[in-house]
Amino acid sequence: MERKVALITGGSRGIGAATALLAAARGWDLVISYARQGSAAQAVVQQVQALGAQCLAVQADVGDEAQILQLFAAADRHFGRLDALVNNAGVVDTGQTVAEYSLQRLERMFRINAIGPFLCAREAVLRMSTARGGRGGAIVNVSSIASRLGAPRQYVDYAAAKGAMDVMTLGLAKEVAAEGIRVNAVRPGLIDTDIHASGGQPDRVQRLAPNVPMQRGGTPEEVADAIVWLMSDGSHYTTGSLIEISGGNL
Ligand code: NAP
Numbered sequence: 001m002e003r004k005v006a007l008i009t010g011g012s013r014g015i016g017a018a019t020a021l022l023a024a025a026r027g028w029d030l031v032i033s034y035a036r037q038g039s040a041a042q043a044v045v046q047q048v049q050a051l052g053a054q055c056l057a058v059q060a061d062v063g064d065e066a067q068i069l070q071l072f073a074a075a076d077r078h079f080g081r082l083d084a085l086v087n088n089a090g091v092v093d094t095g096q097t098v099a100e101y102s103l104q105r106l107e108r109m110f111r112i113n114a115i116g117p118f119l120c121a122r123e124a125v126l127r128m129s130t131a132r133g134g135r136g137g138a139i140v141n142v143s144s145i146a147s148r149l150g151a152p153r154q155y156v157d158y159a160a161a162k163g164a165m166d167v168m169t170l171g172l173a174k175e176v177a178a179e180g181i182r183v184n185a186v187r188p189g190l191i192d193t194d195i196h197a198s199g200g201q202p203d204r205v206q207r208l209a210p211n212v213p214m215q216r217g218g219t220p221e222e223v224a225d226a227i228v229w230l231m232s233d234g235s236h237y238t239t240g241s242l243i244e245i246s247g248g249n250l
Pocket of ligand 1: 190
């Protein structure tokens with residue numbers, strides 16, 4: 001059987017890395033991107049290869065259109081096909097109220113978490129659309145439960161950027177449904193990764209876990225399960241859906 005190729009932005013750590021490993025175990029070849037930590041990306045490449053899959057790691061900031069174009073061009077050169085895009089790369093910022101935001105903070109937040117995913121989706125559609133000679137495919141957006149909750153006094157800007165991603169999921173799904181492309185999103189809750197430390201709250205999962213109905217944080221692997229299902233043919237009649245993976249925190 002032909003092997004399919006998925007491109008996972010931010011596939012070097014956290015949810016993206018867990019998705020890469022599960023997808024590799026299910027028979028996907030992979031392109032993973034990262035922003036800075038090449039050593040983490042190389043570690044994922046080795047683990048994916050140990051599972052018998054091919055993996056290309058590319059340094060590309062999703063906040064920069066030129067680097068996104070280089071990422072997709074590298075995927076084209078290496079594999080010559082694209083069957084799934086996981087718009088996973090994302091950042092938080094330190095906890096602030098809206099009254100404290102700078103323009104610089106807002107521009108970074110929306111460039112990486114909203115505009116970058118739109119540009120990646122554009123590049124994926126250009127390659128996958130059956131109306132453009134492609135084979136069809138799947139796009140999975142990694143949003144956040146924050147887009148339902150608003151993240152007050154933490155990062156309302158992050159929640160709003162994820163809200164943009166949710167609406168992109170709904171609209172793009174309808175735009176390309178007849179072109180063989182499905183577009184869905186996952187909305188993870190409190191997941192145990194390094195992202196919380198990057199926002200200055202290393203104990204965030206431990207601190208907030210008692211407020212989650214299931215009374216624990218989730219693992220990156222628990223989110224990867226849903227992402228890989230949405231990438232795969234097992235979800236063939238699902239498009240425009242937003243799936244909460246949040247232990248009941250809604
Ligand atoms: P993480 O552990 O901090 O990993 C982030 C990944 O994205 C890394 O591979 C990182 O690469 C990459 N990345 C960061 N900025 C990038 C940029 N500008 N361009 C390209 N790649 C970039 O984060 P995570 O918790 O796995 O989060 C993954 C996604 O899930 C994000 O979209 C996040 O918003 C979403 N999410 C997470 C949670 C949670 O509780 N963890 C909850 C809801 C939603 P480098 O290492 O090279 O920087």
